[in-house]
Amino acid sequence: NAARILNPALRSKIMSADEAAALITPGANVGMSGFTGAGYPKAVPLALANRIDAAHARGEPFRIGVWTGASTAPELDGALAKVNGFAMRLPYQSDPNCRKQINSGEMEYTDIHLSHVAQYAWFGFLGHLDVAVVEVAAVLEDGRLLPANSIGNNKTWLDQADKVILEVNSWVNAGLDGMHDIYYGTRRPPDRRPVPINNPGDRIGDRYYTIDPSKIVAVVETDSRDRNSPFTPPDANSKLIAGHILDFLAHEVRRGRLPRNMLPLQSGVGNVANAVLGGLIEGPFEDLTAYTEVLQDGMLDLIKAGKMRFASATAVSLSPDAALAFNNDAQEMKKSVILRPQEISNHPEVIRRLGIIAMNGLIEADIYGNVNSTHIGGTAIMNGIGGSGDFARNAFLSIFMTPSTAKNGAISCIVPMVTHVDHTEHDVHVVVTEQGLADLRGLSPKQRAKVIIENCAHPDYKPALREYFTRALEESPGRHTPHLLDEAFRFLPEWKAQQASRAAE
Numbered sequence: 001n002a003a004r005i006l007n008p009a010l011r012s013k014i015m016s017a018d019e020a021a022a023l024i025t026p027g028a029n030v031g032m033s034g035f036t037g038a039g040y041p042k043a044v045p046l047a048l049a050n051r052i053d054a055a056h057a058r059g060e061p062f063r064i065g066v067w068t069g070a071s072t073a074p075e076l077d078g079a080l081a082k083v084n085g086f087a088m089r090l091p092y093q094s095d096p097n098c099r100k101q102i103n104s105g106e107m108e109y110t111d112i113h114l115s116h117v118a119q120y121a122w123f124g125f126l127g128h129l130d131v132a133v134v135e136v137a138a139v140l141e142d143g144r145l146l147p148a149n150s151i152g153n154n155k156t157w158l159d160q161a162d163k164v165i166l167e168v169n170s171w172v173n174a175g176l177d178g179m180h181d182i183y184y185g186t187r188r189p190p191d192r193r194p195v196p197i198n199n200p201g202d203r204i205g206d207r208y209y210t211i212d213p214s215k216i217v218a219v220v221e222t223d224s225r226d227r228n229s230p231f232t233p234p235d236a237n238s239k240l241i242a243g244h245i246l247d248f249l250a251h252e253v254r255r256g257r258l259p260r261n262m263l264p265l266q267s268g269v270g271n272v273a274n275a276v277l278g279g280l281i282e283g284p285f286e287d288l289t290a291y292t293e294v295l296q297d298g299m300l301d302l303i304k305a306g307k308m309r310f311a312s313a314t315a316v317s318l319s320p321d322a323a324l325a326f327n328n329d330a331q332e333m334k335k336s337v338i339l340r341p342q343e344i345s346n347h348p349e350v351i352r353r354l355g356i357i358a359m360n361g362l363i364e365a366d367i368y369g370n371v372n373s374t375h376i377g378g379t380a381i382m383n384g385i386g387g388s389g390d391f392a393r394n395a396f397l398s399i400f401m402t403p404s405t406a407k408n409g410a411i412s413c414i415v416p417m418v419t420h421v422d423h424t425e426h427d428v429h430v431v432v433t434e435q436g437l438a439d440l441r442g443l444s445p446k447q448r449a450k451v452i453i454e455n456c457a458h459p460d461y462k463p464a465l466r467e468y469f470t471r472a473l474e475e476s477p478g479r480h481t482p483h484l485l486d487e488a489f490r491f492l493p494e495w496k497a498q499q500a501s502r503a504a505e
């Protein structure tokens, strides 16, 4: 493993994860690597969680602020949440223990557009970064660092932190050298210049992270695989949703609004997204590209099938089998994959220029096309906005997809008014469920309500939604976006429960 650490000065800093974790003090802000189950530190966060647990057992306060790329893994978010070690965390998370801590009010969670995180750190909006804990694949002789399977905000954490702890993971195939593109051209306004990406495959940066070696206080050796979660095979609803989207895209090509090989694709994580990508393998489109945030199984399959020429992302987010295959094939994969910092993979300027087709999931959409991606019942967080806002706001086509109902049909995902807005009616072009697709482009709110109810709502909820809309048209004080304000949330179990408890008081 020492073969991975070629710089002699850094080799002298090799120590155990416990020793490295002891360098992190209570109250510190810690920037960690990690993006959707790839490239997160595997050993130091666990050692830190043990240290925090022991401190709490002695009655000593010990909590830290954690900044990451996006969601990580049980060894990081799960372990720190279990010992109540987070004072605050940002940005996207999807860990059940972490979610519990946030929703019980025990920790602070700051949900930020993923493209904004690095620049907020540079602007000084987030406070001071004390420590970075970053996984890399190797340390070169001159001290530069070979990135691992995700980039996320690592460049910014390495630049900004006072102290840096490296984890060098020898599980990562060093053959991925050349896959990364670390852009060092970002500046703060007023000195900004255009980000010179004109095609998804354009390289504009370096292969390695450059860092002042004197900041590195510890090097920890690991040899463990990324823990990615398995995907279940696409269910019937996912396949129906995928079918509606593929028909729509083919229609757009026929109408001349999209080129024959479409435009670069962005697709969120999850089974529906994978089903859409699976559908593209069977479909008529060739020579596809992706400019996206995470590379998931479906995209790898498209590349292997020769249907996708190139994919740009900030991380891989693969099922366990696909992650192993990707690691084994790293030499081959780097011909068609680039990993970039998330401020570039999700850059609004580049997304607008390339004309991305964005496809993301939602929790609820309202009849006027506002989308809630993050909250259950208006008050509890699910995951976070992730990159969905970066892409939706700036995409050529912004598509949101969901089954029409949740919890075995008990909840309609199409509601009169969303309880929380992540994507406003202005950023949503298409809503699609297994029932059908609503093309909202150019429509007024009342026109949108009709197509969303008729095309997307589940038959069990359609009559109630029609009734709401019809009555709103007559009784609403304003007739631009007609609402019955005292009834707008009546579809929600949480609303019904609150009414019942008020009545009982």
Ligand code: 0RQ
Residues within 6 Å of the ligand: 036, 070, 092, 267, 268, 269, 270, 271, 272, 293, 294, 360, 361, 362, 363, 364, 373, 374, 376, 377, 382, 383, 384, 385, 386, 387, 388, 403, 405, 406, 407, 411, 412, 413
């Ligand atoms: O919960 O498994 O406990 O039943 O929400 O829902 O249908 O499995 O869908 O996995 O695609 O997630 C929006 C959360 C959808 C995701 C969201 C419950 C449902 C289930 C998940 P259970 P599904 P998905 C770039 C893009 C924001 C970030 C983003 C997300 C669980 O897509 O986090 O887009 N998006 N990033 O039962 C109550 C409703 C519900 C509901 C669903 N109306 N009421 N519960 N659920 N609808 C990639 C990144 O940023 C990394």
